[in-house]
Amino acid sequence: MTDFDLDRLQHVWRQQPDAQELERLQRSAAAVARRARYARILDFAAAALVSVVVIVLVWSKPRLEPLLMGGAAILILLASNARQRSLRRIELKGLTGTTEDMLDQSIERIEKTIRHNRLTLMAIAPTFLVAFLFAATAVETSGPLFGPLQGSPLLRLLWLGGWSAALIGLVVVLALAIRRGRRELERLTSMRESYRREHEFGERD
């Protein structure tokens, strides 16, 4: 390909979108920016609202319980904001850094997610078993909560069916998430390999 060809291709490539397309792009971008601004305002408003409610509660009833509850609510809010900021910082670093750094970060993220999902999957069986044994004991020893279950085999069956369905549902959701994660990991790894090959190729020659 001659440079002349490249010049021509550049010309073909850089055709501006028509006026209609440009207008659509501008509308789309304006909507995105507006939504992002609203989300930011909403975050701030929610934090302000929680703080005001806590202050009013503590002010009107200066007791230990509202103080503890309010303090916990504010702490949760702060922790959530800090996490959001940290995630945004990581994402930003990925966006403005090199592609290989971004791929490395993405691989690390997806590996963590897969590991977490696997552990959750493994923990499901013992957790459900303990919960089931606990509930079965509670039903036998009775109590106001499980009273109706004692006298009705149908209710017991429904109760058991509900738990089983929830268990199966959770397993399926996690298994699908793991499979999706593996596919993403394969693609990311293959992309990173393709970059490494290019580097090796560049260094060799």
Place this chain on the structure above:
Amino acid sequence: MTAQGTSTAGTDDGSGNGTIPPFERIVADYGGLISRIAMSYEADPTLREDLTQQIFLAVWQSLPSYRADASLKTFIAKVAQNRSISFVTRQVRQPPIAEIPEKLQADELNPEEAAMRDNERKVLLEATRRLPLPQRQVIILVLEGFSYAEIGEMLDIAPNALALRLSRAKTALKSMLEQTR
């Protein structure tokens, strides 16, 4: 430097010395660049619309971190490319690669230059999408008119490695484009 979408002072002149223009101005100036980058990564129109919106959001979010050590155009192209790559890796299916038409259809051979250009552009886009990612990145940036120095800096690769990658990309692109003739 001012907050996103609120700055009114100055515009980026491509030299890296300017301030950040308002977001609306950025979209007007670089909307075409963003749209072309999205097109070169995603062939499905619905997903492409989603990708374009994600790029706009990424640009909006990352603007405060822009330092004028490179041009705004370079910064936007880098963000757009990185967002596009992470977008296509998240798709469960393989990125759709439409077949390049073996021959241009007779009814597509419109005598008007605009129609021919449009057809050529489609073929060029499809060929670009088929390139391996590192080569695709380089060729897109070259087609967008970035200098080799800017591309090297953007992709963090040495000039000789860039030259080799570009040469391979050109060869692959040429071969694919020749198949369509």
